[in-house]
Amino acid sequence: MSEAYERERQNNSRLDELSSKISALRGVTIDIYDNARNQDVLDSSNEVFSSMTTSIKGSAGRLGRMAQSGNKVAVLKLAGMIVGVVVVLWWVLGWLWKKGPEPKGS
Numbered sequence: 671m672s673e674a675y676e677r678e679r680q681n682n683s684r685l686d687e688l689s690s691k692i693s694a695l696r697g698v699t700i701d702i703y704d705n706a707r708n709q710d711v712l713d714s715s716n717e718v719f720s721s722m723t724t725s726i727k728g729s730a731g732r733l734g735r736m737a738q739s740g741n742k743v744a745v746l747k748l749a750g751m752i753v754g755v756v757v758v759l760w761w762v763l764g765w766l767w768k769k770g771p772e773p774k775g776s
Contacts, residue, residue, distance in 0.1 A: 733751070736744030 733748050737748050
């Protein structure tokens with residue numbers, strides 16, 4: 671009878687070991703899936719930024735050529751864009767480097 675009990679105890683021990691290995695494998699599989707999904711998001715973001723950069727470069731080149739040709743509207747557009755970019759950068763950088771809340775006076 672004690673021999674059967676010992677075998678049952680060993681079987682339970684092996685079953686617990688197998689269960690922990692399966693849990694670890696499941697965790698690794700989920701991590702691999704999450705990593706692959708995140709990589710797809712990064713790849714698509716890189717493609718979007720690459721196409722946006724190409725589009726901006728093309729637009730800037732066209733505006734530059736129009737400005738060189740003496741087109742006053744193009745020069746005004748270019749100046750407006752430059753002023754707009756400077757204002758947006760000033761606003762964003764001011765927001766990012768904003769100091770913490772000022773202490774209240776007594």
